[in-house]
Amino acid sequence: MFIGHFAVGFAAKRVAPRLSLAALFAAAQLADVMWPVLVGLGIEQVRIDPGNTAFTPLDFVSYPYSHSLVFLSLWGVMFGLICARIIHDRRIVVIAASLVVSHWVLDWITHRPDMPLYPGSIKLGLGLWNSIPATIAVEVAMFAAGVWTYARATRARDASGRWAFAAFVGLLLVIYFANIGSPPPNITAVVIVGIAGTVVLILWAWWFDRHRTALI
Numbered sequence: 527m528f529i530g531h532f533a534v535g536f537a538a539k540r541v542a543p544r545l546s547l548a549a550l551f552a553a554a555q556l557a558d559v560m561w562p563v564l565v566g567l568g569i570e571q572v573r574i575d576p577g578n579t580a581f582t583p584l585d586f587v588s589y590p591y592s593h594s595l596v597f598l599s600l601w602g603v604m605f606g607l608i609c610a611r612i613i614h615d616r617r618i619v620v621i622a623a624s625l626v627v628s629h630w631v632l633d634w635i636t637h638r639p640d641m642p643l644y645p646g647s648i649k650l651g652l653g654l655w656n657s658i659p660a661t662i663a664v665e666v667a668m669f670a671a672g673v674w675t676y677a678r679a680t681r682a683r684d685a686s687g688r689w690a691f692a693a694f695v696g697l698l699l700v701i702y703f704a705n706i707g708s709p710p711p712n713i714t715a716v717v718i719v720g721i722a723g724t725v726v727l728i729l730w731a732w733w734f735d736r737h738r739t740a741l742i
């Protein structure tokens with residue numbers, strides 16, 4: 527899942543208005559923030575395998591530290607504690623940790639059975655990715671609901687708050703549809719695009735979120 531994770535981050539602004547959208551995205555996407563780094567270091571493995579599922583040409587051979595339920599719960603609590611320290615609100619721990627763990631739940635729905643509970647465990651996955659139309663229907667509906675929730679929970683203070691937000695939403699949709707089924711040239715490209723893409727998107731979100739006021 528890709529834009530579905532951003533949908534959850536957008537929607538979370540309503541329950542965590544004091545936390546930057548950048549932090550909400552980083553939480554919902556923490557698994558995919560760590561994953562390209564761990565793949566680049568050779569700690570986790572992925573293979574290019576066109577047709578692995580209809581939706582993705584990637585075979586997630588092993589990713590127990592970035593994508594197992596146990597490790598994501600651990601990272602979630604740590605991430606939540608950091609957020610709580612930054613905004614001086616301990617209630618945020620549960621929200622931030624839930625966002626991190628939501629990544630596992632959404633990937634479990636979309637992936638074929640390759641999602642571990644803990645390193646070495648059985649692997650689970652409901653395989654939504656076996657159908658491109660079903661994947662698009664679910665993710666686009668989630669994304670629309672998330673964007674709508676964020677747009678209603680905040681108000682643009684200036685042109686940056688309005689247009690950088692709109693451009694971000696448009697860009698995510700373009701990336702999403704442009705990537706369906708097209709295999710990357712090699713794993714190095716997956717790692718570089720994964721790391722650089724996440725950094726750019728999170729900084730971008732931090733920027734336009736600063737130009738919007740939370741209404742709650």
Ligand SMILES: [Zn+2]
Pocket residue numbers: 527557558593629633
């Ligand atoms: Zn993931």
